[in-house]
Amino acid sequence: xxxxxxxxxxxxxAPVLEWYDEHARDLPWRRPEASAWxxxxxxxxxxxxxxxxxxxxxETWLERWPTPADLAAEPTGEAVRAWGRLGYPRRAxxxxxxxTAIRDEHxxxxxxxxxxxxxxxxxxxxxxxxxxxxxxxxRHVVLDTNVRRVLGRAVSGVEFPARSVTRAERDVAAALxxxxxxxxxxxxxxxxxxxxxxxxxxxxxxxxxxxxALCAWHTAGRPAYDGxxxxxQTYAGTDRQCRGRLLAVLRDAEGAVPSDRLDAVWDDAAQxxxxxxxxxxxxxxxxxxxxxxxxx
DNA sequence: CATGCGTGGGC
DNA sequence: TGCCCAAGCAT
Numbered sequence: 001x002x003x004x005x006x007x008x009x010x011x012x013x014a015p016v017l018e019w020y021d022e023h024a025r026d027l028p029w030r031r032p033e034a035s036a037w038x039x040x041x042x043x044x045x046x047x048x049x050x051x052x053x054x055x056x057x058x059e060t061w062l063e064r065w066p067t068p069a070d071l072a073a074e075p076t077g078e079a080v081r082a083w084g085r086l087g088y089p090r091r092a093x094x095x096x097x098x099x100t101a102i103r104d105e106h107x108x109x110x111x112x113x114x115x116x117x118x119x120x121x122x123x124x125x126x127x128x129x130x131x132x133x134x135x136x137x138x139r140h141v142v143l144d145t146n147v148r149r150v151l152g153r154a155v156s157g158v159e160f161p162a163r164s165v166t167r168a169e170r171d172v173a174a175a176l177x178x179x180x181x182x183x184x185x186x187x188x189x190x191x192x193x194x195x196x197x198x199x200x201x202x203x204x205x206x207x208x209x210x211x212x213a214l215c216a217w218h219t220a221g222r223p224a225y226d227g228x229x230x231x232x233q234t235y236a237g238t239d240r241q242c243r244g245r246l247l248a249v250l251r252d253a254e255g256a257v258p259s260d261r262l263d264a265v266w267d268d269a270a271q272x273x274x275x276x277x278x279x280x281x282x283x284x285x286x287x288x289x290x291x292x293x294x295x296x
Numbered sequence: 297c298a299t300g301c302g303t304g305g306g307c
Numbered sequence: 308t309g310c311c312c313a314a315g316c317a318t
Binding site: 048049050052053085086087088089090091163164202203231235238239240241243244247282 | 304307
């Protein structure tokens, strides 16, 4: 017998699957009765937003718009308003646009094909693979920040992955992916869950990890991160913060608001004007006939 | 390929 | 308390 590890039979797989079976959170979009649309909505909302903040918005969203066609029938501004404070509200516009494309080009059904998914607005490699896998049981490499961190540590022995996905990372993930579709799908969600709950970016709980004995990073003594400095995310005073303030006014208003309502939430007039223009350009706001501003 | 894009929670 | 982070995408 060869000592080589055959594809789909890494010693990492079974312990992670067992751990997931016992420790997985009960999330609405993971339940057997969850629709593909529910999975898709969750994936959009979870792009850079924590699970706990997504939960209530996801629930009300699915109650209001149980199918893509239901959302597509509404003005985009309603999607932006319902998005609430999840952040990055352009995702709401893209989800609306994706729902419209699904209604018009896919008979109202969320596609199962990776390339069809990738062609939808707001859907990149991760989200296409995630929807194909978690909504339709297809077999794809699902490479999000959690998976990248877990595999980086367990396999490569580094605390944090590189800025962008490398070919080597993709090869590692592909080699670990179990052969049969159902197991591949469970493995993918299980590694993500392990990264979210145990193999966290900060203060990983190695004592609770099912593969600690196999982990290259742990075995090496958890060496400190040694790569290029990771960029710090500034916020105070940025256009992002300004845009957020302006959009919050529109979201919380019944209809159009006079522009002096916007003046009150940001002092720097030049920056305020620039940010309003960018919101208009993005389609997150529109000017009304009387000179006011509103959600589209 | 680096950068811009929201928001709130935890330490 | 400031600082870092959280299931990315588009350009």
